[in-house]
Amino acid sequence: METNNYCYEYPRPSVTTDCVIFGFDAGELKLLLIERGIEPFKGIWAFPGGFLNMEENSDECARRELFEETGIENVFIEQLYTFSDVNRDPRGRVITVAYYALVKLSDFKIQAGDDAQSAKWFPISQIPSLAFDHNLILRMALNRLRSKIRYQPIGFELLSEKFTLPELQNLYETILEKQLDRRNFRKKILETHLLIDHQESVKGVPHKGAKYFSFDKNKYKTLSERGFNFEI
Amino acid sequence: METNNYCYEYPRPSVTTDCVIFGFDAGELKLLLIERGIEPFKGIWAFPGGFLNMEENSDECARRELFEETGIENVFIEQLYTFSDVNRDPRGRVITVAYYALVKLSDFKIQAGDDAQSAKWFPISQIPSLAFDHNLILRMALNRLRSKIRYQPIGFELLSEKFTLPELQNLYETILEKQLDRRNFRKKILETHLLIDHQESVKGVPHKGAKYFSFDKNKYKTLSERGFNFEI
DNA sequence: GCAAAAGTGTTGGCGGTACACCCATGT
DNA sequence: ACATGGGTGTACCGCCAACACTTTTGC
Numbered sequence: 001m002e003t004n005n006y007c008y009e010y011p012r013p014s015v016t017t018d019c020v021i022f023g024f025d026a027g028e029l030k031l032l033l034i035e036r037g038i039e040p041f042k043g044i045w046a047f048p049g050g051f052l053n054m055e056e057n058s059d060e061c062a063r064r065e066l067f068e069e070t071g072i073e074n075v076f077i078e079q080l081y082t083f084s085d086v087n088r089d090p091r092g093r094v095i096t097v098a099y100y101a102l103v104k105l106s107d108f109k110i111q112a113g114d115d116a117q118s119a120k121w122f123p124i125s126q127i128p129s130l131a132f133d134h135n136l137i138l139r140m141a142l143n144r145l146r147s148k149i150r151y152q153p154i155g156f157e158l159l160s161e162k163f164t165l166p167e168l169q170n171l172y173e174t175i176l177e178k179q180l181d182r183r184n185f186r187k188k189i190l191e192t193h194l195l196i197d198h199q200e201s202v203k204g205v206p207h208k209g210a211k212y213f214s215f216d217k218n219k220y221k222t223l224s225e226r227g228f229n230f231e232i
Numbered sequence: 233m234e235t236n237n238y239c240y241e242y243p244r245p246s247v248t249t250d251c252v253i254f255g256f257d258a259g260e261l262k263l264l265l266i267e268r269g270i271e272p273f274k275g276i277w278a279f280p281g282g283f284l285n286m287e288e289n290s291d292e293c294a295r296r297e298l299f300e301e302t303g304i305e306n307v308f309i310e311q312l313y314t315f316s317d318v319n320r321d322p323r324g325r326v327i328t329v330a331y332y333a334l335v336k337l338s339d340f341k342i343q344a345g346d347d348a349q350s351a352k353w354f355p356i357s358q359i360p361s362l363a364f365d366h367n368l369i370l371r372m373a374l375n376r377l378r379s380k381i382r383y384q385p386i387g388f389e390l391l392s393e394k395f396t397l398p399e400l401q402n403l404y405e406t407i408l409e410k411q412l413d414r415r416n417f418r419k420k421i422l423e424t425h426l427l428i429d430h431q432e433s434v435k436g437v438p439h440k441g442a443k444y445f446s447f448d449k450n451k452y453k454t455l456s457e458r459g460f461n462f463e464i
Numbered sequence: 465g466c467a468a469a470a471g472t473g474t475t476g477g478c479g480g481t482a483c484a485c486c487c488a489t490g491t
Numbered sequence: 492a493c494a495t496g497g498g499t500g501t502a503c504c505g506c507c508a509a510c511a512c513t514t515t516t517g518c
Contacts, residue, residue, distance in 0.1 A: 010283045012244040051242045058316040082314045084290040097314045207495040208488035439469040440515035
């Protein structure tokens with residue numbers, strides 16, 4: 001930043017965003033991947049992403065690419081880390097601002113499969129080897145998700161608007177990879193008074209149907225501004 | 233990432249790194265700032281930083297700029313966040329990968345003051361208004377430091393190699409902005425068995441001199457690989 | 465001997481964990 | 492009626508917070 005016409009003096013890397021997309025379904029954490037149609041890494045699975053436009057910031061770019069390549073919009077998205085190794089892209093110098101998104105799978109299950117590009121949800125236990133340094137990006141995204149879910153109420157972003165406590169517990173158990181005591185889990189969650197009871201239960205199951213709740217985002221916002229901390 | 237000759241199709245932003253530099257001295261958290269010698273923001277204080285070279289990644293760039301502009305090297309440094317708003321730099325489209333560094337002030341007190349550029353340590357309570365979006369970057373760096381110090385042993389990076397427990401406690405109290413009980417603090421820290429006792433005390437003070445300790449980095453590394461968690 | 469800061473153990477309360485039985489529903 | 496999973500309360504233990512006196516040193 002030492003000159004006015006720096007633009008002529010400094011070669012510039014290309015800048016892209018990539019987005020790790022998490023979903024949750026049938027007791028499994030899932031990832032939405034896209035099969036690359038061109039070289040490099042043609043036929044290899046990768047995270048959706050693309051080049052930053054001059055009139056958007058990286059958040060906007062990540063959301064735009066997410067929508068263009070998968071039809072997903074209006075979801076939780078957060079910057080993860082910036083990857084800048086010199087040889088991370090065989091085409092040349094590309095630095096990538098990586099994001100991760102949490103998707104209510106029920107809302108977007110269908111579109112992703114229909115997409116022109118072959119997008120596909122993979123169970124986290126069956127992720128193929130990925131293009132570029134995306135294996136590394138995935139590892140970081142998983143770590144972030146696992147630690148963040150413990151002290152921020154982001155788990156709800158992976159469930160439908162209305163969900164049951166067994167579903168929520170199942171989500172936590174899956175992501176944290178450990179069993180939780182049902183009574184203690186309910187107690188902890190309900191004590192926050194952040195769940196709205198819909199006075200309505202799951203129907204058509206051969207046992208007592210679980211009650212539906214939803215997460216009170218506004219209340220959480222108010223409380224967290226006053227120093228309240230969500231912790232599981 | 234849809235074509236091979238993308239480099240001709242996509243305009244590229246400039247990429248820089250900036251580094252928030254924390255120090256600790258005399259019971260105060262401090263920041264090393266540089267007064268800008270040229271427009272824009274001539275005469276305004278800012279974090280050291282500069283343009284990414286084609287043969288280095290952003291970590292290397294941050295360390296290089298840190299050394300070139302302040303003489304500081306071989307310190308703790310970590311990526312903070314990438315700032316990419318369209319108008320964050322009046323000269324044009326510049327995205328910045330921000331870092332923060334923790335410096336043992338005793339090692340670098342002198343050089344920084346001598347530097348050709350006017351670099352100066354500011355107490356955190358007396359930070360002037362900064363250039364670009366550096367006020368925002370600072371806020372994020374402070375939040376990161378405050379939360380990270382609670383669950384990672386990074387506080388030691390701000391003290392001399394040998395330090396006393398009262399010094400360490402003072403550091404925590406300053407950063408967390410709350411008083412801690414001396415006995416409980418000592419207990420918690422010593423229970424980790426991560427401090428090496430140097431069997432040596434502060435001399436020349438008109439009271440009992442505190443014992444010197446140092447942090448056992450290797451032991452911490454071993455333990456944390458086995459799942460040990462440092463928490464204050 | 466006095467001032468100033470370092471060093472040292474114990475107790476009570478709270479929160480987290482462990483644990484077993486009854487309830488509702490569909491077949 | 493039976494199988495399946497949902498919902499509920501209590502007791503114990505461990506951890507954290509609160510707290511006061513003794514020790515060392517320089518002047």
